Amino acid sequence: MTDPQKFEVFMRNHQDMVFATAVRLLGNTADAEDIAQAVFLKAYERFAEIGNSPTVGGWLRTVATNLCLNHLSRYRRRWRLFSEMQTPDEEEAGDYSESLAAPEATPVARREELEEALRQLPNAQRVPLVLFHFERMSYDEIASRLRASVGKVKTDIHRGRLALKRKLEFVRP
């Protein structure tokens, strides 16, 4: 049986990493907290095996990524019809113009702006962008995980990068 106190220490050591993975993929703190909870419940079940493993960080990150992608695919199936009604112009329209910091914003404010811009990207752009730049996955891996073509993944990542660049150039011309 797992010692709950020992597990709590373990969880506090890893919770920021798990939560960061989830919130960047999902763009939503409430869902990210649910996913982080599910990850740690799985970790609790296997704590005897993984608790002292040097690769536990990778295990937690992989489980968090998998659960987020499952969550997003369920959400995507539910809303795909409506999402496909959106025109490309409407997708591009999320240009954050009203939530911008002043051009002389401090580095902290700029970081917050960047996180916010990342959160506001459409799922189709944010998820592959996060998998590429934070999870260090290749285009092929991302395409396989998202069951999309490599071409679509590259296009979505390119659009996401452009949206972020536009945003940052506005904050810091």
Next chain:
Amino acid sequence: MNPEQDLEKWTDRELRPLPAPRAPETLAPRVMAAIAARAALPWYRQTWFEWSRGWQAASAVVAASLLAAWVFVPWQTLPGAESLADIGGQLNAFLTSAGDALDRATRIALPLWNALVRQFLIYATAVAAMLVSAVIALGGAARQIILKETQP
């Protein structure tokens, strides 16, 4: 270097140094509460991974024994095998009679289906399709309106 590679490097340079967002203070108490709630469940409602090591080992031994018995024991030669065969025969007879009853019920129901329901099925399907289309169209319109209103 082409513009796409420049953009990739630029994005990497901006994103990589971002500190990990901190987990909310509520996360750890939530997880510990969920663990406590699970621990309060009776053993048979917990997952195998949550059982104590002793029970895990015992259940693994029982499962392995059952599997080995299934594979290696010559059941036909054991005393009582005949009565087991009788039970199998009775079960077979019951399933056969249940199948016959189902077949008779189908023969009665099929003409009724053809005469009464089938004629109206195409109209009912058309009406249902129209209703579904209307709901989808209304949902799409409502979503567009909500998106426009909530767009920052």
